[in-house]
Amino acid sequence: MIHSDKQKRQIDLLVAAPRGFCAGVDRAIKIVELAIKKYGAPVYVRHEIVHNRYVVDELKKLGAIFVEELDEVPDGVPVVFSAHGVPKAVPHKAEERGLDYLDATCPLVSKVHRQAERQTDAGRHIIFVGHANHPEVIGTFGQVEDGQMTLVETLDDVAALNPEDPEALAFLTQTTLSVDDTHAIVDALQTRFPNIIGPKGEDICYATSNRQDAVKKISETCELVLVIGAPNSSNSLRLVEVAERIGSKAKLIQRAEDIDPAWLEGISKIGLTAGASAPEILVKEVKNLLAEHFDINEETVQTTAENMIFKLPRGLETA
Structure with missing residues (x-):
């Protein structure tokens, strides 16, 4: 547990917005x-x-x-x-x-599925940028016949590609990737295969991009960033990487109880965010724990407003 002196030490808490549920x-x-x-x-x-x-x-x-x-x-x-x-x-x-x-497939993932079908119907081989064995990648590969899609995870993977017909290629990406890493991989693909066809819009979903932008902003001044999310949550892991890249220490936690007191020693400014599948109640839990031991000066850092709502499947609205 975190032990505090009689007089609570003051720390600044920068809370990222948008955060949490998409x-x-x-x-x-x-x-x-x-x-x-x-x-x-x-x-x-x-x-x-x-x-x-x-x-x-x-x-x-x-x-x-x-x-x-x-x-x-x-x-x-x-x-x-x-x-x-x-x-x-x-x-x-x-x-x-x-x-x-x-x-319950996210409509933005379904959009990638439809693009995969369209590109293979047009006779193109798909280069898919994503993480092996992630359920979203498995689901997308399962939209087309075996052999119609190749996974790339790194720039080295792009360099090693040897497609049958370099003129008949398309690329798609997982929706929860690091925006910066993906740009680098897409640039490499377009450099190697100038005629490769990309999606009309960005495949990386708005919520992933927004949460990464907000984390970049708080990481500029925070010594430690706490990211609430699961160890198997791709978008949460990317938030940790984004914060570290800016130069902040970053820790992935599932609950407030995962916070190690040693992380907070000598820290005066903490950032807090939550991955797209982490509920706001867990953010409150972390705030409450910190407030028990420190005099918190809290500030919300909002980089954009989100107002996206997706319709429910037919037959469920009435439930």
């Missing part, structure tokens, strides 16, 4: 909650609905059961697909079994 996460959680309301418990969810232990545990209390594969879902119960998206084979299999399913 519209896609908000929608995915609502879909599970409304499915439980509509069908009654239990409702099965294939893969963690979003990468956050607290959120998953709260939904379990309501009656959600989380499984990794469709085979684990019994007949006759509804199943929800996570916000990260699933390979095409998964809904097909659900239909074959006569399962009611709800797709």
Whole structure:
């Protein structure tokens, strides 16, 4: 625990905005909650609905059961697909079994899925910028036939590419990547393959970009940045990297209790943010813990306003 003197030491706390839930996460959680309301418990969810232990545990209390594969879902119960998206084979299999399913895939991920189909239909091979084994990458690869897409994670991967037809290429990216790293990889792709076709807009989602911009801003003056998020949350891990790159120390925590008192010794300015799947209640928890031990001078640093809302699937609005 953090021990303080009788007289609390003052520290500045810069809280990033935007932070926490994005519209896609908000929608995915609502879909599970409304499915439980509509069908009654239990409702099965294939893969963690979003990468956050607290959120998953709260939904379990309501009656959600989380499984990794469709085979684990019994007949006759509804199943929800996570916000990260699933390979095409998964809904097909659900239909074959006569399962009611709800797709909570983030609409911005679905947009990438549609682009993948369009590019392969046009006869192009897709270079996909992303992280191996991330559920979003697995889901996107599962939209097209085997062999129609190649994953690149680094600049070295780009240098090693040897496509059959360098003139028939397209690229897409995972939605939760580091904006700066991805620009470097895309630049390298465009330099090597001048005719490569890119998406009309940016694939990296607005929420990922916004949270990274806000972290850059607070990291300029903070000695330590606390990022609330899960160790398997791509967008949260990128926030840590962004803060470190600016020159701040950064730590990924899941809850307030993960804060090591040693991190705070001699620190006078702390930054605080949360990944796109971390609820605001966890931000409050960290603020409360710090306030118990320090005299907090809190300031919100807002870089942009977010007002994106995604529609719910048909049939759930009434629930």
